[in-house]
Amino acid sequence: MTDASIPTQATAGEAGFGDYFALLKPRVMALVVFTAFAGLLAAPGSVHPLVGFCAILFIAVGGGASGALNMWWDADIDRIMRRTRNRPIPSGRVQEGEALSLGLALSGFAVVMLALATNILAGALLAFTIFFYVVVYSMWLKRSTPQNIVIGGLAGAFPPLIGWVAVTGEMAMEPWLMVALTFMWTPPHFWALALFMRSDYDDAGVPMLTVTHGRRATRVHILVYTILLALLAVGMGFTSLGGPLYLAVAVVLNALFLLGAVRIWRRDETDAEADNFAVERRFFRLSLLYLFLHFGAILAEAVLRPYGLGGWA
Amino acid sequence: MSLRPTHEIHNRRFGRNLGLGLVLVAFVALVFGLTIVKVTGGDFQMPKAEELN
Numbered sequence: 323m324t325d326a327s328i329p330t331q332a333t334a335g336e337a338g339f340g341d342y343f344a345l346l347k348p349r350v351m352a353l354v355v356f357t358a359f360a361g362l363l364a365a366p367g368s369v370h371p372l373v374g375f376c377a378i379l380f381i382a383v384g385g386g387a388s389g390a391l392n393m394w395w396d397a398d399i400d401r402i403m404r405r406t407r408n409r410p411i412p413s414g415r416v417q418e419g420e421a422l423s424l425g426l427a428l429s430g431f432a433v434v435m436l437a438l439a440t441n442i443l444a445g446a447l448l449a450f451t452i453f454f455y456v457v458v459y460s461m462w463l464k465r466s467t468p469q470n471i472v473i474g475g476l477a478g479a480f481p482p483l484i485g486w487v488a489v490t491g492e493m494a495m496e497p498w499l500m501v502a503l504t505f506m507w508t509p510p511h512f513w514a515l516a517l518f519m520r521s522d523y524d525d526a527g528v529p530m531l532t533v534t535h536g537r538r539a540t541r542v543h544i545l546v547y548t549i550l551l552a553l554l555a556v557g558m559g560f561t562s563l564g565g566p567l568y569l570a571v572a573v574v575l576n577a578l579f580l581l582g583a584v585r586i587w588r589r590d591e592t593d594a595e596a597d598n599f600a601v602e603r604r605f606f607r608l609s610l611l612y613l614f615l616h617f618g619a620i621l622a623e624a625v626l627r628p629y630g631l632g633g634w635a
Numbered sequence: 636m637s638l639r640p641t642h643e644i645h646n647r648r649f650g651r652n653l654g655l656g657l658v659l660v661a662f663v664a665l666v667f668g669l670t671i672v673k674v675t676g677g678d679f680q681m682p683k684a685e686e687l688n
Contacts, residue, residue, distance in 0.1 A: 336644055336647055336648070337647070337651070338647045338650050338651055339650050339651045339653070339654030339655070340650075342651075343654075370672045370676065372668050372669060372672050373669070373672060376665065376669055379665075438669075439669055
């Protein structure tokens with residue numbers, strides 16, 4: 323082929339490296355890395371640092387692969403929603419088939435490599451997580467039930483469990499508590515987003531709670547889930563994952579989170595529109611900090627434990 | 636059509652190839668390191684000669 327035959331416009335298959343990386347949802351991957359790392363360090367026992375690094379890397383790649391498969395499946399609604407219109411597929415930079423191929427290849431790669439680097443159970447859990455996110459959440463629940471976020475949140479909650487199992491090779495109660503924390507956090511986090519990104523989900527026909535049950539019901543749901551989440555998060559402080567530092571962080575953050583949820587519950591649409599959903603936006607931003615600091619505190623307790631400073635002992 | 640030595644498509648292709656190349660090199664290094672860790676770790680044993688026959 324000569325240069326004369328090179329088209330002057332961007333064509334299929336001419337995406338840059340960054341476009342393929344964007345398919346892996348780097349921001350979600352960051353959360354996956356952080357929570358998996360917390361699970362890995364909180365687990366009893368130890369692994370070689372390189373094995374630990376590989377475990378986190380392959381969990382992140384598996385999470386990224388499921389993100390690519392999710393973008394492939396949701397390309398039609400991503401084109402409609404303002405928030406997702408610039409993603410690699412809707413913007414035309416990457417073809418749908420490329421995203422599917424990359425997602426499938428990286429899924430298989432991540433599962434096999436995690437199983438080889440750590441153990442079969444960790445690899446199987448990663449495979450289940452990818453299956454749950456892509457098939458159960460993206461293909462089935464997301465467009466069929468307003469509880470999509472609730473059940474689908476389970477997929478995003480698994481990384482700390484996989485990190486834990488990568489070290490121990492077996493299940494325990496503590497990593498399931500970490501799974502429960504992210505699982506219970508997901509609905510208020512996304513419903514707050516749905517409250518102020520109202521037209522996006524409506525336009526795309528995604529049955530978010532705001533669309534199917536109304537905005538009043540969504541506000542009530544946020545409050546109920548936040549109360550349950552606060553009980554769980556503070557209660558975790560008294561398990562072997564917690565300690566004085568975790569408990570202090572959990573008490574402060576959950577008080578703030580509950581306050582935010584009560585404010586959301588007390589408002590109506592007129593109040594919310596008057597200040598452009600300031601309370602809902604603040605609650606959403608706090609929810610990001612909430613999860614980061616809870617897992618940060620679990621991480622800190624685990625790191626301090628060998629020096630006799632972490633935990634209750 | 637005017638031709639330039641490097642078109643924007645060339646840059647994009649180069650970036651893609653370079654990125655993939657670096658990923659592959661990093662992967663080879665990672666597998667090598669992982670192999671060393673596994674082989675020198677306590678949980679790996681070479682099969683005995685009599686078991687191979």
